[in-house]
Amino acid sequence: MLTKEVIKTMNNEIFIPLGFVSEDKKVRIVSIKGGSHLRNRINEMGLREGVDITVIKNSIGPVIIAIGQTRFALGRGISLKILTESIN
Amino acid sequence: MAYKTKNVKEIPNGGKISTNIALAGNPNTGKSTLFNALTGLKQKIGNWSGVTVEKKEGKRSFNNFELSITDLPGTYSLSASSLDEQIARDFIIYDTPEIVVQIVDASNLERNLYLTMMLRELGARVVIALNMMDLLEKDGSSINVQKLSTEIGIPIVPMIANKKIGIDDLENAIESVYLEDQKPMEIKYSKEIEEVLSTIQKMLLSIPSIPSSFNLRWLAIQILQNKSDITTLLESWNVKSKVIGELTSFGKEDYEAEIIDSKYEYISKVTSKVWKKGETKVTRSDLIDKVVTHKWLGIPIFLLVMWGSFQFVFAVSVPFMELIDMLFGWLSGLLVDNIRIEWLGSLLGDGIVGGLGAVLIFVPPIFTMFFILSILEDSGYLARAAFVMDKLMVKLGLHGHSFIPMLLGFGCNVPAIMSTRSLKNNKDRMITILINPFMSCGARMPVFILFAGLFFGASAGTVIFALYVLGIVVAVLTAILLRKTFFKGESAPFIMELPPYHSPKLRSATIAMWDKGKMYLKKAGTIILIGVVFVWFLAAMPFGGVEYGGPDTWLAAVGTFFEPIFRPLGFDWRIVVALIVGFVAKELVVGSLGTIVGGGESDEGIKSAILADEGFYALNSLSLMVFTLLYFPCAAVVGVIKKETGSWRWTIFAIVYSTVIAWLFAFAVFQIGSLMGSGL
Numbered sequence: 001m002l003t004k005e006v007i008k009t010m011n012n013e014i015f016i017p018l019g020f021v022s023e024d025k026k027v028r029i030v031s032i033k034g035g036s037h038l039r040n041r042i043n044e045m046g047l048r049e050g051v052d053i054t055v056i057k058n059s060i061g062p063v064i065i066a067i068g069q070t071r072f073a074l075g076r077g078i079s080l081k082i083l084t085e086s087i088n
Numbered sequence: 089m090a091y092k093t094k095n096v097k098e099i100p101n102g103g104k105i106s107t108n109i110a111l112a113g114n115p116n117t118g119k120s121t122l123f124n125a126l127t128g129l130k131q132k133i134g135n136w137s138g139v140t141v142e143k144k145e146g147k148r149s150f151n152n153f154e155l156s157i158t159d160l161p162g163t164y165s166l167s168a169s170s171l172d173e174q175i176a177r178d179f180i181i182y183d184t185p186e187i188v189v190q191i192v193d194a195s196n197l198e199r200n201l202y203l204t205m206m207l208r209e210l211g212a213r214v215v216i217a218l219n220m221m222d223l224l225e226k227d228g229s230s231i232n233v234q235k236l237s238t239e240i241g242i243p244i245v246p247m248i249a250n251k252k253i254g255i256d257d258l259e260n261a262i263e264s265v266y267l268e269d270q271k272p273m274e275i276k277y278s279k280e281i282e283e284v285l286s287t288i289q290k291m292l293l294s295i296p297s298i299p300s301s302f303n304l305r306w307l308a309i310q311i312l313q314n315k316s317d318i319t320t321l322l323e324s325w326n327v328k329s330k331v332i333g334e335l336t337s338f339g340k341e342d343y344e345a346e347i348i349d350s351k352y353e354y355i356s357k358v359t360s361k362v363w364k365k366g367e368t369k370v371t372r373s374d375l376i377d378k379v380v381t382h383k384w385l386g387i388p389i390f391l392l393v394m395w396g397s398f399q400f401v402f403a404v405s406v407p408f409m410e411l412i413d414m415l416f417g418w419l420s421g422l423l424v425d426n427i428r429i430e431w432l433g434s435l436l437g438d439g440i441v442g443g444l445g446a447v448l449i450f451v452p453p454i455f456t457m458f459f460i461l462s463i464l465e466d467s468g469y470l471a472r473a474a475f476v477m478d479k480l481m482v483k484l485g486l487h488g489h490s491f492i493p494m495l496l497g498f499g500c501n502v503p504a505i506m507s508t509r510s511l512k513n514n515k516d517r518m519i520t521i522l523i524n525p526f527m528s529c530g531a532r533m534p535v536f537i538l539f540a541g542l543f544f545g546a547s548a549g550t551v552i553f554a555l556y557v558l559g560i561v562v563a564v565l566t567a568i569l570l571r572k573t574f575f576k577g578e579s580a581p582f583i584m585e586l587p588p589y590h591s592p593k594l595r596s597a598t599i600a601m602w603d604k605g606k607m608y609l610k611k612a613g614t615i616i617l618i619g620v621v622f623v624w625f626l627a628a629m630p631f632g633g634v635e636y637g638g639p640d641t642w643l644a645a646v647g648t649f650f651e652p653i654f655r656p657l658g659f660d661w662r663i664v665v666a667l668i669v670g671f672v673a674k675e676l677v678v679g680s681l682g683t684i685v686g687g688g689e690s691d692e693g694i695k696s697a698i699l700a701d702e703g704f705y706a707l708n709s710l711s712l713m714v715f716t717l718l719y720f721p722c723a724a725v726v727g728v729i730k731k732e733t734g735s736w737r738w739t740i741f742a743i744v745y746s747t748v749i750a751w752l753f754a755f756a757v758f759q760i761g762s763l764m765g766s767g768l
Binding site for chain 1: 164165167169193195196198199202223226227229342344345348349352365366368370371373374377378381382383386471474475476478479482487488581582583584585586587588
């Protein structure tokens with residue numbers, strides 16, 4: 001499948017769109033693409049550059065992520081605009 | 089506006105201190121739990137001025153304080169990017185509550201403190217209720233409450249609101265802030281921003297049309313963030329071009345991102361000293377979510393939950409419905425038989441008691457429906473339902489968030505349309521509002537239960553289910569149509585917080601059921617009462633000699649006039665009248681048929697009268713149900729559409745479109761049915 005390939009190349013470039021991060025992986029937000037209005041609103045909800053998140057579920061439909069004890073569902077579209085790097 | 093700094097107050101000797109406070113907080117922090125714990129049943133639900141957003145107020149007394157508490161909408165910020173945020177912000181600015189109690193989720197300190205910063209910047213005096221302290225240990229985190237309080241200069245009360253722990257301390261903190269005042273706090277921004285701020289502030293100061301009570305620093309910060317409603321405000325003071333010109337001389341139009349960052353930087357600096365972050369652990373909620381939102385299991389589980397809810401609603405309400413039916417039947421008969429003045433007996437018995445009885449009988453299922461919806465919401469499942477439906481909703485050009493108002497529409501379209509206020513994208517919101525009336529509300533159920541029960545026997549349940557599905561299908565098609573025509577464009581990105589699962593609280597579900605159900609009772613007592621009396625009047629006029637509800641009455645004249653339009657749907661003048669009266673409220677379709685057909689004293693009476701009548705049979709009852717499902721949303725819904733869309737054009741569209749669609753579908757049902765000679 002195409003998506004697998006994308007993950008691979010993205011992996012080499014370090015930045016992985018959130019939508020391609022596999023379940024139970026912990027990543028750090030490095031950049032949020034998109035218009036400033038969208039970015040500001042997301043920032044205000046606590047999704048910001050430098051914040052660590054854990055992907056709880058990522059199969060079909062929205063992605064579920066965890067920041068501390070908070071859980072967010074993010075639609076496919078937005079999950080591809082959030083770039084992350086893996087942390088270990 | 090904004091806050092005047094208060095001096096130390098003295099408690100008047102033995103006197104009561106009446107003061108108003110507001111309750112603010114992020115969504116899912118336990119705000120309503122705290123509100124209920126503080127006010128108990130002393131609550132009043134109204135609307136925020138100008139918009140039909142639910143406004144909850146309550147009272148609490150302690151020591152010599154008498155608090156009036158206003159529950160603000162749950163928001164992440166006060167940047168007014170949604171209606172909710174705007175309402176919360178404007179309340180603090182214009183209604184100047186003495187104190188704002190902000191409920192903070194202890195396990196998500198940073199994001200919650202962001203709202204605190206905004207409240208303080210605005211000039212509100214804040215007390216923090218640090219809730220869910222019991223959850224801190226779970227992930228191994230800890231907060232040095234004392235130190236945090238000193239750092240930000242705000243009293244902080246650790247609480248476990250759902251166990252009512254910490255309420256006394258909260259009262260004490262409110263008292264001490266009220267008496268001792270709170271030092272104003274300013275967040276320092278970067279040198280560049282501060283420079284722009286002071287220039288703008290100076291300029292604002294020199295403009296006489298700005299009220300002196302305005303918090304100019306706050307206003308300047310809003311201007312830097314290029315907020316559209318602030319621009320409108322500037323326009324009203326005739327200073328817009330001057331201020332904007334000043335701003336662009338700095339070579340930048342929008343500092344919002346930097347301002348947000350600065351606030352978070354400040355917060356991080358503070359929290360790094362007092363907060364030990366825990367590890368994110370996979371919780372029980374996460375495990376449940378893996379099943380509930382599973383790609384194959386998600387939708388079946390959703391359907392099962394819905395089916396179970398409907399079963400529950402009917403199982404619980406049927407005994408009560410029978411009881412109410414018996415009671416009203418008895419009362420109506422008593423009045424008609426015993427009041428000697430014939431017309432008065434008929435008005436009270438046939439008209440008022442008969443008509444109201446036909447409507448009040450649906451109080452049990454409607455209350456139960458609200459109860460279940462509240463349980464689903466409290467437990468956290470409603471957010472998952474939105475999640476599961478997101479994929480489907482995306483195909484309609486909407487997203488999962490729009491699904492919640494649709495679901496609420498099964499209860500009543502009025503609160504459902506109000507709930508669209510949390511949608512941030514206006515086009516999404518318009519579509520969600522305009523398709524909502526097709527979601528079959530509780531008021532249409534009486535018509536379905538009556539006719540499906542009479543003519544479809546064992547398959548009545550299937551018929552009713554099919555009607556609900558038809559409503560959804562029409563809503564879906566309408567959404568696609570609107571997205572492709574009037575509301576072109578991308579839908580807003582889908583971001584939704586998933587609250588952890590809770591076992592729902594019986595108490596809060598009961599309060600919610602009563603609050604919302606009350607609206608229905610009020611409707612029965614006012615608009616529906618007027619409606620039934622009006623029908624009775626037309627059915628009895630002209631006085632003397634005409635048979636009540638017979639073909640010589642004024643009612644018949646109205647119905648006969650419109651009958652030609654409806655003949656292709658299989659309706660005679662009586663059904664036409666009932667449908668016209670149904671404009672007011674759809675419950676009245678049954679209520680007025682009861683009046684017209686006779687035997688309106690009880691449900692059983694209407695049933696036998698309809699069965700004995702040649703004007704009603706399976707096929708036209710089916711097209712009647714389809715028409716009732718889809719046509720003109722009731723008066724209350726039309727009112728709320730007007731208020732929420734702010735447009736007569738779209739309100740009229742909703743009326744005309746739904747009625748034309750209803751006619752077409754009912755026409756198709758009746759004509760195809762007739763052609764097939766299906767023996768219906």
